[in-house]
Amino acid sequence: MELMKKIYDMAKADKKRIVLPEGEEERTLVAAEKIKNEGLAELILVGSEDVINEKAKELNVDISGIEIVNPETSKKTSEYAKALYELRKHKGVTIDKAEKMVLDTVYYGTMMVKLDDADGMVSGAIHTTGDLLRPGLQIIKTAPGINAVSSFFLMEVPNCEYGENGFLLFADCAVNPNPTAEQLASIAISTAESARGLAKIEPKVAMLSFSTMGSASHELVDKVKKATEIAKEQRSDIMIDGELQLDAAIVPKVAAQKAPNSKVAGSANVLVFPDLQAGNIGYKLVQRFAKAEAIGPICQGFAKPINDLSRGCSPEDIVNVVAVTAVQAQSK
Known part of the structure; x- marks a missing residue:
């Protein structure tokens, strides 16, 4: 590998x-x-x-x-x-x-x-x-400025054009069952730092939801929107965008239709799931169906x-x- x-x-x-x-x-x-x-x-x-x-x-x-x-x-x-x-x-x-x-x-x-x-x-x-x-x-x-310990998986999907030629980070898939907007923002920032420090890639962080840029209205969508705003405010040096559906986050053609003004949509390499159920199910689906290598869960956020x-x-x-x-x- x-x-x-x-x-x-x-x-x-x-x-x-x-x-x-x-x-x-x-x-x-x-x-x-x-x-x-x-x-x-x-x-x-x-x-x-x-x-x-x-x-x-x-x-x-x-x-x-x-x-x-x-x-x-x-x-x-x-x-x-x-x-x-x-x-x-x-x-x-x-x-x-x-x-x-x-x-x-x-x-x-x-x-x-x-x-x-x-x-x-x-x-x-x-x-x-x-x-x-x-x-x-x-x-x-926790490390300074981080309010939630979380986890991520390093996912490497064979013969895949999404992310960084099939390589992506998925978070949080193992620790926080139902993170608040503040915690979700912290998870996004931590995973972006992990992408830079461990994977040596420049992170493009997609805050995932069942809605893309206001296409649906629900309190679950509102949490992802708020988390995105918080993360952007705290770390303007990181490319973070949302809320994005999974296809809009990684597929350029879909991104062009659903989120044409986003610098992350269509090319995300860090996927932040809205809760633990989605994250855990998501990484296991990719691991089994796409025969991906899943390394983790790797903890982040500790000092x-x-x-x-x-x-x-x-x-x-x-x-x-x-x-x-x-x-x-x-x-x-």
Whole structure:
């Protein structure tokens, strides 16, 4: 896949430290060997050193040279607990509770990122999305000017003329069920930045709806209109337009009829869906019907990069998300 080759090359050019809090998980260990051999990142596996080494031996994978950290025995655990207490004491977290929280491998990994002992984190092979988002929002928090953590998929459609020769970003497909207009604007801005920083393309953002430029009247359309106005006001340097139906967003002939004055219509490469139902259904339709490669969901909006995996992920999925996270970390 051409896109992943580019991301691999970028990751190798400026290697970052990525923590994997599911270090004892088998797919993670298989992925770790490939990440090490490919030189995509400097890895940190969180878990029991004995358990990790024993499982690696059983799987016949070579993880020699990869750092292993056990929260139960690490000298950093006390430091992380104190830092977590300071961050969360206003929410009623005591030092005793903080000491217990950092023994959780995902909280431990999140604290590593917060305190710059790692540049990014990837989790989710055995943890839920909530298990990642909760400490992420509590500890890492959102980037300045961003009011919603969201997600996007990198979609690469074979033999396709739409977007950037078949390459597009879809958002939000995994995090926000029913974003407000303000959140939708934030999602649009975050995804545009991801297009620039990760995909190295100039974003043309379409705010999708079942209406194009006032062709339908409904409160759902009004939300997309308002989100478009907010996003344009906040970031005049980004090409954002809406509301647009999907065909008007990507098909030049349709755009010429429905939105002739739009600089985005007909050539959009970033598609912002109005809610999670539309986004999730949309990316899966393209993935299955068009046999597209769908990389993600990739988190965005955090002050530092942390990313989620599907619990059905393959070792190759983990490798890809680690590479993406490493490239995200290069711009932080």
